[in-house]
Amino acid sequence: MEYSDYLDAYRNHNSSVEKFLVSKNDTSLEINQQHNIMVLVGNGFDIDLLQRYGTQKIDGRNVLTIYQDFFKECMLAMGKDENKDNEVILDFVNSIFFKELKKRYKNRDKNWADFESWLPEITNNYTIKELSDGLNSLQSCFSFFLDFVVNRDVKHIINQIAQQRKTNLAIRSLSCFLKDLSEEEYKTLFFPRTTAYKDIFNYLFVNFNFTNLLDNYIYLDKNAFDIHRDKYDIRNFQFYPNPKSCPTIYKGRTNTKWINESTSWSSILHTRVIHPHGQQSIPRSLLFGADDESLEKNRRESRFDKEYWTRYSIEYEKLFSQTQLFIIYGSSIGESDKWWWKEICSRLAKNYGSYPSAELIVYSYRKKFDKNAFVKKYVKDSKERIRVSNRIHVREYNNSDQNVFLSFKS
Structure with a gap:
């Protein structure tokens, strides 16, 4: 599995709808850069939703x-x-x-x-x-x-919440999530400096949950999201690179020396959700197991190893080298999914200090996230640990209402 190259797709006018817009309305198809963002979501999201709306x-x-x-x-x-x-x-x-x-x-x-x-x-x-x-x-x-x-009943409730047009939670999550970072964390984040007008923001959600509650929340339906909202432009999304107006000089790809909460990049948005561990709608797809070295020793025990059945390296390994920003939300970051944490750390250690170096944002619920312990566990080379740690940014919160990203506060 690889990220789709939407840059070529748009530049080559592959869509019949876009060809029509170009020929009839002189639509602009100028696109600059694609940003691949991988969001790994754990059971914390489902728990939060069910605590509010469960029946x-x-x-x-x-x-x-x-x-x-x-x-x-x-x-x-x-x-x-x-x-x-x-x-x-x-x-x-x-x-x-x-x-x-x-x-x-x-x-x-x-x-x-x-x-x-x-x-x-x-x-x-x-x-x-x-x-x-x-x-x-x-x-x-x-x-x-x-x-x-x-x-x-729960599915109906979340569907009603998700499709509210005036305060669409999905759009707000995808466009303004940088508002969740403190000034200190934002200043050290490289990602917003690489963004500009006419970019593509491509979100891949790795849903570790069996349910489709996240899928429902993030789904961009035709009432909330118009893929061709402008008669003369294919851009359909506004990304806010500094929604908190953090006082920092912005040295990015544009000539703008200063950006604030009002600044937004007119861009293109894509989203996709995958379920590496199965889905509720397909009962026999539910995957239970561990990710432990002791299970890899022989075929007898490997049958109970998650990686054995999901074939992580074949299905998903290529995604990491193409990811610019990782976000972990609602996850305990435990041992059962350590393959993912190792791959993220491996990616963070590469191309350090220059684009396209990758970064990670961790949403930590009701506890302090120990970056040093995390890096020590999943980065073998001690020389790389400092650089990896510098690429990790933490958002600590006690209630999702305090967040912009994946919250239920309208």
Whole structure:
């Protein structure tokens, strides 16, 4: 998989609609540069949304797409003989994964519900059949759980919120996300200096969630977004390079020496969402597993390795060399997805100090993000750690309403 080269597409007038606009209205097709932005989104986004708009309850609070709530729902469902899905649930509660969950829950283990973190520990305790059958039953049962939590009422609510035209949350997220950075972080960010009029902003969302809640939120429908909004120009998007009016001299690609919150680049926008770990709408695609070196030793254990099934290097490795800006949002940045963090760090270490060097923005929820620990874990060469650390910018927040990016505050 590679980023599409929209520069050539537009310059060659590949679209029949654009050919018509050019011939009839003397439309401008001048395009300068393409910016590839990879956004990696974890379960924090779904949790935030369901806490606000979820319809199912446990102990008076909304049920979330987390393993703790999944376990509790399975326990509750066991006593409901009339449950139509009882066979699927019983199949799972008789599996080794449910037994391990229950044991760790009773022992009050710290990560009792995060079976992906302790999966490598139990591979030698069971047969391949027991482990495979357990994962299959987990897959089926979790699919039912997702349909229960992310039901049609929730989908309708998020659809209504996302399609509001006056305060379109998706457009605001994509155009003004730099407003979330502090002045100190913004001053050291190289990305806005590379942007200018007539650029293409190409967003690739890597959705680690099984649900399509993010897809719904970010989808640019015809009422909120017109791909040809101007009769005489194909540009359809305004990007704000300094939406917070940070007091810094702007030495970029244009002749503008100073930009502020009113400055915007008339540009072109593209978005795409991928689900490397499967989607709720395709139950058998849900991927559970770990990303651990111990699982790579032989074929027996590699069957429970995420990278083995997703073929990360084949499917996604090429994307990193073409990415200019990475954004991590709503993710615990844990070991189960460490392949992604290693690839990001590898990219940050290259072309340091000059374009097209890459950068990373991390949204850290209710805790301080330890850049040094992150870099030390995923960058082997000690000489590269300082340069990688300098390319990481952190946004700490306690509530998504404090953000512009992927928030629900209109």
